[in-house]
Amino acid sequence: MLPKLYFYCSIALLFFTYSQAEPTTNGYTCTINSTTNNYPCQTYVLYRAKPPEFGDLASIGDLFNVSRLTISKPSNISNPSLSLVPNQPLFVPITCGCHSVRNQTLKAISFANITYTIKEHDNLYAISSDQFGYLTTYNSTLVVNPNLDIYNLTIGSDVYFPIFCKCPNNTQLRNKNVNFLVSYVFQPTDTFDSVASFFGVTKQSVFDINGDKLPVAFETIFVPVSRLINLNKPPHANNQTNGGQSNQTDVIIKSKSDHKGAVVGLSVGLGVSVLLLVLVCGLLFREVGHRKKMEDRDYEVTSGQQSVGKDGRREILKGSEQNMLLADVSDTLDKYKLYEVDELKRATGGFDQKSVIQGSVYKGCIDGRYFAIKKMKWNAYEELKILQKVNHGNLVRLEGFSIDPEDGSCFIVYEYIDNESLHSWLHENKEKLRWKSRLRISIDVANGLQYIHEHTRPQVVHKDIKSSNILLDTNMRAKIANFGLARSGCNAITMHIVGTQGYIAPEYMIDGVVSPKMDVFSFGVVLLELLSGREVINKEGKVLWVRGQEIWEGNNEEEKVKKLMEWIDPFLQQESSSVEGLINVMTIAIACVNKDPSKRPSMVDVVYALCKSDVLLSDIYENESSSTVAAR
Template identity: 30%
Template structure:
């Protein structure tokens, strides 16, 4: 393709006229300098007659000097005007550049530098989340909620609105104009552990979306206070359903199998589809949340570890008693199989309705794994240790199959435990299609590498 011709340079009319007059002046001056005032004496043919003689040389010199002075003055004025125009253009460009850079710096400033009034109302966050198909790992691009809105929505973080509590945080139910609801996780104090978990959850949950992982909607930084805003899960935690006042009465056999399938799907996404893989490190019934249809979602990524960071060391022993894999507890070895062990403990809770650790005789405690293992492999005893709420409500073949999966997941040796993908496929036939028992689940959004 040929190069398009360069458009001619156009000057303003005032500058153009001055330049034209300057060129004419130069031409006249050059002509006057080259043509002699009088022709050579030897050539008399063109000598003018006395009747047509021009003014005297003195008079001509005065006229020429006056004309030169007049043109010189106009040239100086033209140069001054042109210089002023160029200077004005330069100053305008500099001012525009400064204004653009200041605007960019204001829009991209660190959200932690903002305080009250620096965030967005929750309604705008919900609309922004609904219109966004992907998220990023940087909290600078994750919606920031203003603190007064959260304080108002939780009735100043009233105890009556507490949904649950963890080691360093409390979770409150939040009401926004009586319509939109959310769960607000408020970290206690400004301890380094709180800040680390806060940053970890933002980094991981801010970049992934999956039907079986709780959605992070926004965050807030208010002085020393750190808050996270999640989607509200109407049926609370699996722990509250199993071990709370209802004692699992709302959880039928098929719903329990659906919950186990949902947890397996969430873990498979973290282990197999995230790059690099993510180890949750704190799978337990209190971190499994249930929505209004008892769809299960994995929550609380404060202790989660990215697989590639394991080789860097500095991974402190963390977890919850009863769910921690023995190799991690004794030797500090952490792998995806550690999550599989914790999943096996949750599966035992679903089967038997017992807590992971129970007191048998003070101060002795017995884990559910130690208590159940001798009976899980005995088909004659197995039906008797099932949660009374679901006893005799399932096909015994399915019960034996689930028990076999649980036994494999809680093996002492990590290499004997199955991959979470294998666990997932073993549960699919046990769940009715209308409850999600199919090979295809809702398509998750792929995380960005970090």
């Protein structure tokens, strides 16, 4: 039990550590034409297969512009045509060079220049993180492509993606027997010990290259090796075969004094072990006795919404493992229901695919009531911390949570919103939203954002406002969902860019600036969706907010209104919506998507401006049955 407790507590602690820091993203500096370095050089990256798109050597070879054989040979794959399993490690060869860049802070960075051809629906962030597996970043791609128009990527055009790498210097080559510095993406569960063990090298040699500060999850580090390990062998086998890089086991003939010392050490060790065993047994007997006492007594323990007792009601906590994992959040989540994992499995049919609402969110029925159940690994600390302190009618409500002690998975249980997302209504459903409903939805979302920006301390920034994260209830009232990317605090700088292309504010995408104004920008894009009924990125890769600005530029008001009426959703034209109301919302939307965050309004200003619409002065609380009408 104790090793398991320690393991899960370590996982939670590691995640908390990662959630406080950010990885290097602009690249790794180098010196051009230096006599001490050896650029360019041939080296390798460790890439993890990603079926189905990158589940074979041919597709991965095309991604890195190399042949299948150049991957199969160093990766010890006998048949290059075989399919790969998810996350299967591979050694992919690259040519690493020291390149000058047009940047004020970096004179030159070390990378392999990989050419990628833009396809439909591509965006730089997804290519960097998903396809290249964080071996490069969005920020570094912008550094290498300074003239790239990120909002209008042309299908078929070539973009250079800098794959992070380093070449060994002369000292490393001569004195330390280092032939390659393998680029390795640090995983959330990694430690320096585990990485060193995997590659069969010493931890100190990894420190010498990267420093002894623990890397952030998904940050690239460089592992010095004399030769590549056999990826088909277990780690301990590699440790014994890696050309002097590992701590090889030497045959030592012990003297009598050594033997005596070993006996003394063994005796002490046995004594300590016996003492620990007695303590553990005592704890176990105490736990068993406590549980027995609970079973024999017919009583109830109430925690928030849950009442538990002998007559089939559940215990509040399932074992000591959950106690340890909940240590960081128990003081703030005691008012929420703690579900058992088995209960959630029954509710969702064993997390059956038929129960999926979207992504890793499932619909489940518990005691006749429906819930939305989000399944995730133990990385829910920030989301739980934020959800427990917000309470507003336009935010999806947290109902409870659960932790699986077997694998550390976390489940967050929300209220179930039964009328799908705004994205579905705008882009997928045959029924169309009337203008009054669209305006009401915009005000609901604005109120929700105003609440988290103005009435939480510290301020909460959602960071992922988009139409698919806006859910509509039975009365077609909007609720903001998915706080998975949300963060407390504002005006921070991050290097790990996350979000959805088309909604991301320019200052966040380019400089990593996190502030409430990035939510204002995303909300402006949602307003443009409500007005136009168009996707945020069309089939040609054009971004909606850029097109909206083009329509609204110029001083000729008549021309602007004419272009607006041609651009809005045809259904709104048929509905004979108020032109004044449309102009008012368009004006607000364009102000929200201003490239300069200081010129964007606050959500307080946005709510006030939306409520000035003359449409709202009419029967805004009309019967909800008229909120939608079949498309004509």
